[in-house]
Amino acid sequence: MNEDHEVRSLLDATAKELTRLRAPDEVEQNLMQAFRARKGTRRPSRVATWAVAAALVIALVGVALFQVRSHDAPRTVTASPSAENVPFVALAGANELGTLESGWVVAVEIPAATLIAYGIPVDTEHLDAVVPAEILIGQDGLPRAIRRRIS
Secondary structure, eight states: OHHHHHHHHHHHHHHHHHHHHOOOHHHHHHHHHHHHHHHHSOOOOHHHHHHHHHHHHHHHHHHHHHHHHHSOOOOBOOOOOSSSSOOOEEOTTGGGGOOOOOEEEEEEEEEHHHHHHTTOOOOGGGTTSEEEEEEEEETTSOEEEEEEOOO
16 A cells, blocks of 8 residues: 555655646636637648549640640651561560459650560661551550551
């Protein structure tokens, strides 16, 4: 019981010290008023924040596309096809994406050097030119394969 009495007296001494250190009632009232006033203001919701971020990304992409298209477009080189049906070549990492259930074929124009990097034959005399190609986009929106488009 001696320990209980000692703990009790230490707690009482601490309570007296805390009472002495207590802020005046006026300070507490001002602080509570400030909290109540702040409670009435609303922060933007997460949806609104994400919507603004998405709008900024879309605007930046639009500006980037405009700048890319405003420059002189490189000339397009068309190569004669070596086969009637040009097969798609899988992009790096596409095999780990899972089964392709559905998708879209998107026509694009890309630098000839890009096709060479995937093993697709292109006239090496015009590596700086753009060539027509098709990209296979899976149901998940990720690119799966690429091939040279026959014009």
